[in-house]
Amino acid sequence: MLTSSRRQRIDDLAAGGGAPDAGVSLAVSAWRRLRRSPLFLVGAAIIGVFVVMALLAPWLAQHDPALRLLDDQVSRARNEIPPAQPGHPLGGDQQGRDLYSRMLLGSQQTLLVAVLATVIGLGGGLVLGTLAGAIGGWVDSVVMRLVDVMLSIPSLLLAVSVGALFARQTQFTVILAVAIVQIPIFARLLRGSMLAQRASDHVLAARALGVRRRAIVFRHMLPNSLGPVVVQSTLVLAIAIIDAAALSFLGLGAADDSVPEWGQMLGRAQDVIDSHPQLAFWPAGAIITVALGFTLVGESLRDALDPKNRR
Amino acid sequence: MSDVLVDVDGLKVHFPIKRGIVHDRTVGYVYAVDGVDLAIRRGETYGLVGESGCGKSTLGRAVLRLSEPTAGRVVFDGTDLAQLSGEPLRRMRRRMQMVFQDPLSSLDPRQSVQSLLVEGLRAHELDRGAEATAARLRELLDVVGLPANALRRYPHEFSGGQRQRIGIARALTVEPDLIVADEPVSALDVSVQAQVLNLLEDLQAQFGLTYLVIAHDLAVVRHIADRVGVMYLGGIVEEADADALYTEPRHPYTRALLSAIPVPDPEVEDRREQILLTGDLPSPAAPPSGCRFHTRCPWRQPSRCDTERPPLREIRPGHRVACHYAEDIAAGRITAPTGLSASRG
Numbered sequence: 029m030l031t032s033s034r035r036q037r038i039d040d041l042a043a044g045g046g047a048p049d050a051g052v053s054l055a056v057s058a059w060r061r062l063r064r065s066p067l068f069l070v071g072a073a074i075i076g077v078f079v080v081m082a083l084l085a086p087w088l089a090q091h092d093p094a095l096r097l098l099d100d101q102v103s104r105a106r107n108e109i110p111p112a113q114p115g116h117p118l119g120g121d122q123q124g125r126d127l128y129s130r131m132l133l134g135s136q137q138t139l140l141v142a143v144l145a146t147v148i149g150l151g152g153g154l155v156l157g158t159l160a161g162a163i164g165g166w167v168d169s170v171v172m173r174l175v176d177v178m179l180s181i182p183s184l185l186l187a188v189s190v191g192a193l194f195a196r197q198t199q200f201t202v203i204l205a206v207a208i209v210q211i212p213i214f215a216r217l218l219r220g221s222m223l224a225q226r227a228s229d230h231v232l233a234a235r236a237l238g239v240r241r242r243a244i245v246f247r248h249m250l251p252n253s254l255g256p257v258v259v260q261s262t263l264v265l266a267i268a269i270i271d272a273a274a275l276s277f278l279g280l281g282a283a284d285d286s287v288p289e290w291g292q293m294l295g296r297a298q299d300v301i302d303s304h305p306q307l308a309f310w311p312a313g314a315i316i317t318v319a320l321g322f323t324l325v326g327e328s329l330r331d332a333l334d335p336k337n338r339r
Numbered sequence: 340m341s342d343v344l345v346d347v348d349g350l351k352v353h354f355p356i357k358r359g360i361v362h363d364r365t366v367g368y369v370y371a372v373d374g375v376d377l378a379i380r381r382g383e384t385y386g387l388v389g390e391s392g393c394g395k396s397t398l399g400r401a402v403l404r405l406s407e408p409t410a411g412r413v414v415f416d417g418t419d420l421a422q423l424s425g426e427p428l429r430r431m432r433r434r435m436q437m438v439f440q441d442p443l444s445s446l447d448p449r450q451s452v453q454s455l456l457v458e459g460l461r462a463h464e465l466d467r468g469a470e471a472t473a474a475r476l477r478e479l480l481d482v483v484g485l486p487a488n489a490l491r492r493y494p495h496e497f498s499g500g501q502r503q504r505i506g507i508a509r510a511l512t513v514e515p516d517l518i519v520a521d522e523p524v525s526a527l528d529v530s531v532q533a534q535v536l537n538l539l540e541d542l543q544a545q546f547g548l549t550y551l552v553i554a555h556d557l558a559v560v561r562h563i564a565d566r567v568g569v570m571y572l573g574g575i576v577e578e579a580d581a582d583a584l585y586t587e588p589r590h591p592y593t594r595a596l597l598s599a600i601p602v603p604d605p606e607v608e609d610r611r612e613q614i615l616l617t618g619d620l621p622s623p624a625a626p627p628s629g630c631r632f633h634t635r636c637p638w639r640q641p642s643r644c645d646t647e648r649p650p651l652r653e654i655r656p657g658h659r660v661a662c663h664y665a666e667d668i669a670a671g672r673i674t675a676p677t678g679l680s681a682s683r684g
Contacts, residue, residue, distance in 0.1 A: 051492025054449055229445035233506075236403055237513065238432030239462045247458075251449050 071324025089129035099124035148207035153214020161222025262326035350411035373573035386564025436510035440522035442502035500531035
């Protein structure tokens with residue numbers, strides 16, 4: 029036991045030493061680093077604008093995206109498409125619908141595809157990766173062989189195959205196709221870091237302490253394995269947008285084009301890309317910008333979560 | 340209640356070397372621990388020394404059954420640990436704890452000190468209400484010499500010595516009988532090593548702990564251990580009371596180890612006997628036949644050394660040596676050829 033004078037000295041030291049009472053957790057210190065990163069700020073600004081745009085689209089768009097308002101200015105024979113004009117800042121598309129309104133409302137669908145595909149992919153990957161990494165043995169072998177098979181197929185080809193499985197393509201089949209491609213990537217990533225955690229000293233320490241297995245997996249292994257997975261999720265948000273656009277472009281997007289989506293708009297624009305490149309320019313530019321935003325955030329998150337950068 | 344807390348009997352831990360694409364074929368074994376007998380008495384500190392890779396850490400883990408033994412038994416206070424599994428084994432872990440070499444990597448970076456310490460209490464239903472737990476945590480911080488405001492901070496915010504104190508506090512949460520300390524100070528600054536060793540000694544006196552201290556630093560073991568076992572390639576080659584071992588080493592390997600400690604007096608340093616070992620530690624995957632040490636032993640004899648593995652035999656009460664010729668070497672009947680063992684000066 030410490031003598032009371034020594035204890036007093038320690039307490040005084042602790043109180044006067046300026047040591048903060050509450051410590052700084054890893055997440056908090058990562059956030060502090062993140063806030064100072066210019067890449068993160070640019071990416072976050074892009075995503076912020078995009079999300080606000082998607083949320084406010086119904087009020088910002090002046091026209092119904094399905095209405096063929098400028099139909100009188102469309103002529104298939106003379107290859108005429110409505111140019112920009114008062115009330116229609118970006119002009120119209122091949123069917124005389126207001127391009128500006130379609131771009132705005134298209135952001136909703138694009139956001140939906142990105143978020144849902146990522147969540148489904150992440151969810152599936154978390155389950156498979158946790159099973160493989162935490163249980164190991166034959167469960168690990170079975171799961172990882174399955175994952176290997178899926179990874180051996182080029183991702184776009186796999187997405188196209190999944191998309192083509194459905195008799196009728198809708199927005200949901202696009203999301204599912206994009207998500208399934210991401211599951212093995214998440215699973216492999218998570219399993220890898222779970223295995224590293226399983227061999228780590230602090231998991232051994234928890235085992236030696238007699239902590240129950242479930243608590244070890246969910247309190248120690250999983251939280252410490254999530255860093256790379258979180259980074260990957262932000263990158264997958266970008267990949268999902270691009271993949272969904274590719275599927276739409278290849279004709280596997282939603283068949284119904286009264287609900288606009290950027291990839292689908294880009295796909296429809298390819299017929300007239302020589303004479304009216306603006307129809308491809310706006311959706312393509314939007315896709316690239318948003319994908320860049322997510323990628324920037326993902327990259328800066330990777331740096332911020334890297335333990336080597338601590339302090 | 341018997342005098343012996345931990346009885347290790349013929350313990351072997353072999354790790355299979357696997358190769359193959361479809362089916363993992365076992366192509367050999369690493370004989371990390373290969374037939375160890377030792378007994379740790381209640382309340383004593385048993386020091387285990389040896390080079391890197393000699394299997395001392397594996398032995399420590401096997402004693403706690405964190406590694407599965409291939410053969411042999413570890414009897415802890417009358418219970419054969421190999422017979423336990425699942426919940427009974429988990430319950431048993433309350434009585435035997437471990438302190439790790441690297442205090443940072445052995446503490447979960449995402450947990451505050453508080454949740455690290457509470458975890459052990461919770462795992463063994465020792466947390467009886469918020470009030471009692473808080474008092475217990477304060478007491479633990481107090482005994483290991485950490486400030487009371489450490490609870491809400493995280494491992495990376497502490498110095499190396501403080502982290503090791505957190506690790507020790509965590510081991511103490513469950514009130515164990517045995518603590519296996521695997522290189523408890525080798526990752527610390529020399530100035531902090533003594534503090535941590537003294538803390539371990541104080542705690543032993545205060546709580547009646549039994550220690551198995553694993554180290555490669557002979558000075559550390561001499562400082563803290565009552566009895567010392569010297570390991571070489573998976574086996575114990577010599578075991579004696581600490582004083583006897585350091586003053587009268589009987590095994591050639593122990594003599595070589597001790598002669599490698601520099602003496603802070605240039606004249607003594609020049610005159611004293613130095614035994615230089617040639618060659619490297621053989622691979623534990625392909626240990627030498629006969630005496631494991633015969634490939635490097637300056638006193639090697641042509642007859643038995645490379646064919647017959649010497650058993651650990653008692654040459655004096657409490658002093659065990661695994662060498663066919665221990666008495667002969669001590670009496671000077673066998674001398675090392677010059678060139679292998681050189682007296683400088």
